[in-house]
Amino acid sequence: MNDYVKYGSMNEGDNFLDPPPAFDVTENVVNKYIASTNDSTLELTGLNATGKRIAPPMLAAVYVIDALRTRVGPPGGIHAKQQFKFHRPAVIGETLFTSAVVLKMYERKGRNYVEMTTETKNQHGELITSGMITRIWGKES
C-alpha cells in the first residue's frame, strides 16, 4: 500500500486537514482514556459549573492525533516534539474539529522534518486546544 502523504506533496502554509475531521467526546472515550493512563485526578470525577463532565486536558493527545491520522506519512515516522496550549478542557457531548497548517519543512541530518500548528474548536467554534507538532517524516520507498 502506498497511499501515504508524500513529503514532497506538502508546502509551507498548506492546510493539512481540509475539511477538519470531527471527533466526538463521549463518556466511553473519556473513561477508556482515564483508565488507560491510570489518572485519578479528582476534578475528572465530578461535573463542571455547567453540569458537564470534563475530559482530561491531555485527551488532546487523542483528538489531535486522531485528526492527523486521517492523512499519514510513510511508516517509520517519529513524533519528535509536541506543544499544547489548553484553553479549556473538552466536555462530554462536544464534537471537536482539528485543523492543521504546515508551518515549516526542513531537512536535518538526512531526515525530513515537518512542523504543523494545530487548532481544535468545538461545534460552536470555541477554541479548546492549540498546539504545534514536529514530526520526522518516514522514509518513502
Next chain:
Amino acid sequence: MSNTESLQHYNGLSVGDKLPEVIQAIDQTMIDAYADASGDINPLHIDPEFAKTTFFGRTIAHGLLTLAFVSRVLSKWNWNGWAYGGELNVAFLGPVYPGDTVRVSGEIEALEQRDDGVYARCQLVCHCADKAVVKGHAICKI
C-alpha cells in the same frame, strides 16, 4: 504592550520548588489499553513480532502515553492553572519499553508577574532509570 516581572516567591510558592512526582510502571497491557483508548494501533506499539523488525527491536509505548503522566503531575499540582490555559512544550528523547518505570519530575524554574496574574514556568523531565526520555517545560497561571 505586556509587562512581565520576575519573582522569587509568590503565594507560598518559590523558584526551585519541586512538583509532586509521578512514578508509573509500564507494561504491554497498559500500552495495549492506551492503543485501544487512543485509536493509535501502530504495530510498533502493540505487535511484538512486527516490533522485532524495527530499529527498536521490541514494542515501545506511545510517546503521548508518557505525556499523560506529565499531565497527571500538573493536574495534581495546579489543576485550574493547567486545565484552563496551561501550556506544554516537550521533546521526545528516547523510547519507553514495556517493563520500564517512568518517573516524572518537575521544578518551578521561574515565577513571572504578567498583566493578568502570576505564572509559573516549570521544568519537566521523564526518566526511565537514569535515562531522560521526555524533557521540556510547562507554563501555568498560579
